[in-house]
Amino acid sequence: MSAKRMNLREKYQRMTRDLAWKPSYQSEDDIFPQAKYEGIIIHDWDKWEDPFRLTVDAYWKYQAEKERKLYAIIEAFAQNNAQLNVTDARYINALKLFLTGVTPLEYAAHRGFAMSGRNFPGAGPQVSSQFQSIDELRHAQTQIHTISHYNKYFNGFHDWRHMHDRVWYLSVPKSFFDDAMSAGPFEFVTAISFSFEYVLTNLLFMPFMSGAAYNDDMATVTFGFSAQSDESRHMTLGLEVIKFMLEQDERNVPIVQKWIDKWFWRGYRLLALVSMMMDYMLPKRVMSWQEAWEMYFEENGGALFEDLARYGIRMPKYWEVSVKEKNRLSHEVWSVFYNYGHAAAIHTWMPDENEMAWLSEKYPETFDKYYRPRFDHWHKHQKKNGRWYNNTLPMLCQTCQIPMAFTEPDDPTQICYRSSDYEGMQYHFCSDGCKDIFDDEPEKFVQAWLPVHQIYQGNCGGASVPEVLEWYHLKHGQDNLEYLDSQDRANWLRWKGLTEKAEAVLQKAANE
Template identity: 25%
Template structure:
């Protein structure tokens, strides 16, 4: 369809909207924002007749590439180190995608602008596309990669693994609570505009470097839909900004969204990009360098800062604190170390780091070896079953961390940990912004104004609580992370595919698992203060085991 006729067609379909007169609209999904009917337009001029055929063509390319990968046996060249992390990544990402589809009616009910509703409808079905196309990609991995265990239990594992829960908040944040907070600020303005760059552009680049050209094929096709979604979000944000009453709420929601997604997305993608690759060329970008380019320059400086002229109050400190954690405090390095510590309750393998990896890390993150090198050497030494326990239960000097009540990533930067008595229990938080999120943002008032639509934190937020006092082997059986011989574990602390080098529940039986939060709440006040003081001091990795 020619551009001129698209414009004409798009103008025509605006005639479809009307104001109901037989009923007074009672929205199911509420917002504390005040939005008045605005004149925001959809510059993308989306219409169904060109949309479906365009998407069909994009699909043809994706499925053609999948056929090519299968016929050309791409899996002869994929790096197991990379593929294993896909068991986690691709278990998580289809849920946020489908949650984005589910989120759209929150906005059609909250935003009085039919032209924006039309754009949201395309976004809804785009997200169904993304979720199912990613599930299909994972299916191809399961069918063609050397070790399918972990892919085969994917949605169950996503549901019951601590790491799945961390990722799940990224999707649950889209679909719960205040309609504008969830769907506009958290989803469109922050997740889609900021973090899809690292998710859907940086990840494909790294996949290709590890011999996997299917993930780039699928995810770059997904990313090609995102510009329309960012556009939907921008129009709604401008509507919100046009009313001064909303400014405090926007400020609150930006702090929450920017910080929470830094905590969740940088933890995961930072680990995948830097610890899931075998590409150790010195001129290859590190995650920190990608973050600086895609997030700091492209999003923060090019997208957010220009909005200041419309009255947007940007929480600059949150962005600077995110960078401080990534660059100076080793955030994703500590996350990778934690994932590897927790390998017995994962559903993927984690390859030990080698001298080549150490050299690259030291080059990209000066001082890395002094802080993490010795621990990874211990990990490597303990990776094959040889009469010892999994690394978490050997005395390396590492202290198993408390979990952050807000972002659910552990409190890994020990000195930043905050402990507080909230809602009748002792909780720990990884940072002051996460403490603020629970105690200030997700509450019934904000700065003195009622916020009845705002979401609430629910659920069993510390995963370890579920298994406090259990035998490790029983936990693994309960999770379903045992292979079909009834004893070999799905997770392994290596990528060796020889059965005699694989851990079984025989190696993990007799080890008791404990919950730091349960123990914290059992302590006397004096014990708790002392414990937390020591926790904030950090730990020293032993030179030898």
């Protein structure tokens, strides 16, 4: 039997749109109960365009090839003990934060897109969502393989799944995604596909993957590039879904704008962790957070919103605050982790002289004025009296759950305090952005599982740091505390056959 070969267009039509049908004995509203309640009005689902025209057979063939190569590289990495080639063991802490923070989000995204695929009435977005759901599952798997390898040699990776539900700073990415997943399908894709993947993902992946390459971490580069090739499809979905909603009915515009405002700010706050990785945790630095924000958000993001202006969409609310914060964000966040390094699954440290010089050069207006004196003090304290830690738990923002470390948009010396009263109780926020998000949906955010409050309620194993660490499944003195005194560093020096002096020379050379 000889079948006529279908061209791409026919194949796409047959294997996506033609698989859908008009229900005859159930109403569409019963089959897709979540399609209308968010207020988005869709007149014609067939207007959905999929520029990739991806079909399941092509997906399978292409991804299987990619996976084969990827796993071969991960295998070779393991066999060659390539973890020993990274610039310095401090780098591994950036990886710990990324892999324990992001891997569970990849899995959550897999679930989220499976749900949006189920809940959209149109065949086009159903299919796009399903492919992305599979992508996200693959990304989670490849990252887990990478965790598995690094876990053999370094502390802090061992119980990432358990930690994700409990550890104070991991509640930041976890609550971000829980917020998106508990929204309807349109808000979910606006949050994840557009605001995060389209507008902000470059700030997560590009600096992080170049950071991995700069620091000779080929395992991470490999899963990064494998994921990146899917990202372009995800970004296209993000833009497509926005344009589709905006073109379908102009009553959708204010709803979409509100979601863009919310999810820009949620995503930006989440990326505060990335700012610290870039400026403090990469032994060999790629670019500063400020430079990355200028390039990827101010320039690229600015151009995007110029394009969207014809639909009546403007820049996300408070974008100008993010610009005001760009020369202090990473320093404020690194201070948080330095303060509470005894309760984290990563090691922290003070930048050495060369690194301080780099920070001064990259942040001429702020670093020497506001942060160097603090760091010099901590350095001195460490030499004279041992490593300084903050021994009282911090106040957290009710929305983003980050300790309230951010300063007033126009005053880097003053903590930014915002609050709202709701049904007889006060709620506190780190910014106008986080306050507005709460005020818009207080019923949702009054339920926030704030790690500090949970500890005081007695839900986290006890009231002391060692008890809470045990409940986190972290080993005191092994997974936490200062890098210089860590088992990770001691092992590193031993494996590399390095003296402390040689280590200092290598660290210095990294940025030259």
